[in-house]
Amino acid sequence: MSHSRRSPGAAPRRTRSGTKVAVAVAAFTAAAFLAPASANAISGGQPVADGADRFAAKITMDGAACSGALIAPQWVITAASCFPGSSEQAAPPAKPATVVVGQADLRGTSGHALRVSQVIARADRDVALAKLTYPVPGVTPLAVSATAPGAGESVRVDGYGRTATEWVPDRLATGQYTLGQATATTVPMTSPTGNDICLGDAGGPVLRQESGGLRLAGIASRSWQHGCLAVTETRSGSTAARTDDIGAWITQQVQPRTIRLTNHYSKRCLTARAVDNVNDAPVIQFDCPSAFDDQAWDIEPNASGGVLLRNHATQRCLIVHGGNNVNGAPAMQYDCLPQFTDQLWDIVEVDGGVQVRNRATNRCLVVFGANPENGAAAAQYDCLPQFSDQVWETTAVPDAVLVTNHATQRCLIVHGGNNVDDAPAMQYDCLPQFTDQLWEIDPVASGGVLVRNRATKRCLIVHAGNNVNDAPATQYECLPQFADQLWDLVQVQGGVQLRNRATNRCLIVHGGTNVNDARAVQYDCLPQLTDQIWDVLPGPAGH
Structure with missing residues (x-):
C-alpha cells in the first residue's frame, strides 16, 4: 500500500470581515404491586417500524433488562435503578451489561451490540448515563430537550419491555401518554387507555416532537404496571424522571475527556512531540493516522472557567505566553499551572468544528494555511472563524x-x-x-x-x-x-x-x-x- 495525501487546496485569505430497583422478569413478584413499582414495558403500545427511532436501546444484564436511548455516540441514558449501586462517580457496572442499539426488531442484524464500560448516576432522580466500549457508528443520537414538561402535554414513550400479551417482546414498542403536573425531578404520565409502562421499560425515552425533530423529554421510571401481562393491579399511572433541567450535567459527562485536534484546513493533528518534552517546546501539526499519544490532549475543566489542554504523552499544557500577546505568537507546552490564564482555553463551536481561544490573549489557535506541511508551528491569531486554518475538528481518542x-x-x-x-x-x-x-x-x-x-x-x-x-x-x-x-x-x-x-x-x-x-x-x-x-x-x- 502507498499513502497518498490529498491536496489541502488554496490557502485561506488573511483579511478581516465583519427508586426501587428495576427487577428482572424472572424475579418479579406480586408484592411489587403494593406500591408503584419500578417500571420495566408498554402495555398499550404499538410496534415501532424498522428503521424508526434507531436511538432506542435495550440494556441486558444477568437476566434483567431495561430500555434507554443513545444521546451521544458513546453514551446511553437510562434509569439509575437499572444499575443498582451506581453513583455520581463513574465506575464499571456491578454486573456485565450489554446494549443493543440501532434496530427496532431485536432479531435483526442492523443494530450494534456493545458492552457498558462505565455508569454515572444522578443522586436526585432516577437517571443514569452508561458509557459504551466504543462509539456507535451510523446511528444519530437523540437530542435532549431543554423545555420543561407541561401539564396536559402529549408525549410518547419507547421501550423494549413486556406488553399486554408478551413477556419478552422482540420488537421496540411505543405508546402515547399525557403529562401531569411536574415536580422538581419527576412528572406523572397517563395513557388514554389507562395502560402503563411495564417490566423492561425502565429507562425508556419520553419523546417530545419539537421544531427540530424528536427530543428527549424525560426517562421512564416507575408505574403501577396496569395492563401489563399477568398483572391484576387496577390502579394505573406511570412516572418519568425529568431531564430538561440537567442538560448541562449531561453535556459535561458525555463530552470526550481526551481528544485529538485536527486542523480543518491542513487535516493534520495538533502535536507536542514526546521526543521534545521540555517547557516551551513548540506545538506543531503532524499527520494524524498513527494516533500517537503526543497527538492526544486531555481536557481538564478549571473551576474559574476554561479548560487546560494537557498533552497525553508529555503531561504538559498548551500555552501562549500572555506577555507575548501579538498575532503570530507561538503556541508551546509548559508545566500545567492553571492559575495562569494563558494556559486556559475556551473551546468555541463554529461552522466546521471549533475554535480554541486563549483566555488571557483572547486570540485563537492557528496553523497558518500558507504552511500546511508536517512540522508547521501552531500560533495564535485574531479569532476569525471564516478561515479554516483556525478551525479544528475534535475527535475522541478511543477507549x-x-x-x-x-x-x-x-x-x-x-x-x-x-x-x-x-x-x-x-x-x-x-x-x-x-x-x-x-x-x-x-x-x-x-x-x-x-x-x-x-x-x-x-x-x-x-x-x-x-x-x-x-x-x-x-x-x-x-x-x-x-x-x-x-x-x-x-x-x-x-x-x-x-x-x-x-x-x-x-x-x-x-x-x-x-x-x-x-x-x-x-x-x-x-x-x-x-x-x-x-x-x-x-x-x-x-x-
Whole structure:
C-alpha cells in the first residue's frame, strides 16, 4: 500500500470581515404491586417500524433488562435503578451489561451490540448515563430537550419491555401518554387507555416532537404496571424522571475527556512531540493516522472557567505566553499551572468544528494555511472563524478494548516486539496489562471502523489482494482510505463478527487450533461458528 495525501487546496485569505430497583422478569413478584413499582414495558403500545427511532436501546444484564436511548455516540441514558449501586462517580457496572442499539426488531442484524464500560448516576432522580466500549457508528443520537414538561402535554414513550400479551417482546414498542403536573425531578404520565409502562421499560425515552425533530423529554421510571401481562393491579399511572433541567450535567459527562485536534484546513493533528518534552517546546501539526499519544490532549475543566489542554504523552499544557500577546505568537507546552490564564482555553463551536481561544490573549489557535506541511508551528491569531486554518475538528481518542474469541476465550494480539507492517494477528491468553492485547475501535466517516492496536499503533487488515478463506489477518500502517483495513462489527447471537469491508469475510481463529499464537485469519461469515464470534470488552482502567 502507498499513502497518498490529498491536496489541502488554496490557502485561506488573511483579511478581516465583519427508586426501587428495576427487577428482572424472572424475579418479579406480586408484592411489587403494593406500591408503584419500578417500571420495566408498554402495555398499550404499538410496534415501532424498522428503521424508526434507531436511538432506542435495550440494556441486558444477568437476566434483567431495561430500555434507554443513545444521546451521544458513546453514551446511553437510562434509569439509575437499572444499575443498582451506581453513583455520581463513574465506575464499571456491578454486573456485565450489554446494549443493543440501532434496530427496532431485536432479531435483526442492523443494530450494534456493545458492552457498558462505565455508569454515572444522578443522586436526585432516577437517571443514569452508561458509557459504551466504543462509539456507535451510523446511528444519530437523540437530542435532549431543554423545555420543561407541561401539564396536559402529549408525549410518547419507547421501550423494549413486556406488553399486554408478551413477556419478552422482540420488537421496540411505543405508546402515547399525557403529562401531569411536574415536580422538581419527576412528572406523572397517563395513557388514554389507562395502560402503563411495564417490566423492561425502565429507562425508556419520553419523546417530545419539537421544531427540530424528536427530543428527549424525560426517562421512564416507575408505574403501577396496569395492563401489563399477568398483572391484576387496577390502579394505573406511570412516572418519568425529568431531564430538561440537567442538560448541562449531561453535556459535561458525555463530552470526550481526551481528544485529538485536527486542523480543518491542513487535516493534520495538533502535536507536542514526546521526543521534545521540555517547557516551551513548540506545538506543531503532524499527520494524524498513527494516533500517537503526543497527538492526544486531555481536557481538564478549571473551576474559574476554561479548560487546560494537557498533552497525553508529555503531561504538559498548551500555552501562549500572555506577555507575548501579538498575532503570530507561538503556541508551546509548559508545566500545567492553571492559575495562569494563558494556559486556559475556551473551546468555541463554529461552522466546521471549533475554535480554541486563549483566555488571557483572547486570540485563537492557528496553523497558518500558507504552511500546511508536517512540522508547521501552531500560533495564535485574531479569532476569525471564516478561515479554516483556525478551525479544528475534535475527535475522541478511543477507549482501550479487549477483543476476545468466544470459542477459545483467548484475546486478539499483535506482539509488540514484532512491530512491523504485516506482523501477524494471533490469539493469546488474555493478559490486559500488556498493551499489545489492547485495541481501539475507531469509526470512520465513510463507514466501518479501524481496529487499531494500542501498543503498535497499526491497524488490523486482511489484504484484499489475498481474498480467500484462511488469508492471514495482520497489522499495517493505518490508512483508512483502503477498505481492507475497514471492518463492520456485525451483531450476532452472543457477540459480534468482525467483517472485512473489502473481502466480506469474517475474522476467525479456528477452534481446532486453540493454542497461544494460533493465527487469526478470515473465513466465510458463518455466525453459527463460535470461533468467529468475538466479544469487545472494556479494557482495564487507566488505559
